[in-house]
Amino acid sequence: MTYGVSMGPEADPERWRSERRLFRRGPDTSFRKLQSIKFLLTRDRAAVGRFLRARYPLGLGVRDRLSLVRSFIGVTNAVRGYHTLAELLTVSDRVLRLAGRPGLTVVEAGAGSGSSTAKLSLVTEIAGGRLIVFDTFRGIPENDEQHHLLDGRPLRFARGAFRGRLGAVRRRVARHGAIGVCEFRKGLFEETLPQFDSLVDVALLDVDLLSSTRTCLRHLHPRLRTGGRIFSQDGHLRATHELLADEAFWRGFVGHEPPRIHGLDEAKLLEIEASPPGRVDA
Numbered sequence: 001m002t003y004g005v006s007m008g009p010e011a012d013p014e015r016w017r018s019e020r021r022l023f024r025r026g027p028d029t030s031f032r033k034l035q036s037i038k039f040l041l042t043r044d045r046a047a048v049g050r051f052l053r054a055r056y057p058l059g060l061g062v063r064d065r066l067s068l069v070r071s072f073i074g075v076t077n078a079v080r081g082y083h084t085l086a087e088l089l090t091v092s093d094r095v096l097r098l099a100g101r102p103g104l105t106v107v108e109a110g111a112g113s114g115s116s117t118a119k120l121s122l123v124t125e126i127a128g129g130r131l132i133v134f135d136t137f138r139g140i141p142e143n144d145e146q147h148h149l150l151d152g153r154p155l156r157f158a159r160g161a162f163r164g165r166l167g168a169v170r171r172r173v174a175r176h177g178a179i180g181v182c183e184f185r186k187g188l189f190e191e192t193l194p195q196f197d198s199l200v201d202v203a204l205l206d207v208d209l210l211s212s213t214r215t216c217l218r219h220l221h222p223r224l225r226t227g228g229r230i231f232s233q234d235g236h237l238r239a240t241h242e243l244l245a246d247e248a249f250w251r252g253f254v255g256h257e258p259p260r261i262h263g264l265d266e267a268k269l270l271e272i273e274a275s276p277p278g279r280v281d282a
């Protein structure tokens with residue numbers, strides 16, 4: 001069972017339940033901590049290396065970077081999340097490249113239980129910015145979208161999936177992140193984003209529904225400052241790649257020429273550049 005939808009024999013709910021009884025796997029378990037160490041030494045190792053070697057305008061030392069990585073892993077161990085360490089370090093890298101910029105604004109669309117929010121808040125604080133977090137805080141909204149993963153398996157997102165209540169997310173960020181830099185905007189993106197009138201430096205979208213990605217890009221991409229990026233973590237869905245590759249979507253719905261996009265047709269984390277320099281800078 002993934003995201004409320006059965007996708008094949010390996011997704012048999014009974015098998016999943018009995019395996020869960022044998023091992024406790026959720027937040028604050030030994031299993032979770034061992035998994036984090038395993039991923040650090042394998043899947044995420046190259047990204048950690050790149051992060052430790054990168055150059056940033058604020059000259060963040062190796063000890064501070066290691067401390068940030070350690071904090072990220074601490075959050076992963078304590079709060080349910082739906083991203084990899086490598087993905088969050090890629091986004092953090094962009095935030096730190098823009099550190100010290102006046103009015104630095106980081107946006108998160110799709111907070112889930114608050115794991116990515118806590119991590120983004122930590123890096124935003126180091127960079128001297130603020131983090132604006134958009135979500136229903138009631139999980140995935142009602143929808144009739146039918147999706148396919150890149151390998152063709154079908155998938156749907158059930159209403160209420162990934163629910164993290166606003167109060168619980170705030171408490172987790174207060175405990176594991178930097179709540180002082182966060183502002184929360186509760187409601188459907190379709191209602192909250194049109195009221196958002198700030199320029200944006202970095203945005204992380206993790207929203208699953210295509211309708212949500214469309215809304216986020218329409219309202220956030222034209223606000224992106226030079227050197228800024230929008231990252232989408234929904235590259236596991238075929239529809240996300242098709243949407244981003246659609247020139248008519250950019251010209252007709254977002255309202256400008258298609259930007260440069262890294263990772264089209266292959267990556268889970270897609271990186272969308274700002275429009276040509278000078279368009280939106282204040």
Ligand SMILES: C[S@@+](CC[C@H](N)C(=O)[O-])C[C@H]1O[C@@H](n2cnc3c(N)ncnc32)[C@H](O)[C@@H]1O
Nearest residue numbers: 081082110112135136139140162188189206212
């Ligand atoms: C996969 S979860 C985010 C997980 C989180 N980024 C993490 O890595 O732990 C997707 C989130 O998008 C939110 N979401 C999706 N569509 C939305 C919409 N139209 N308006 C507001 N929130 C939406 C859901 O409420 C859910 O919290």
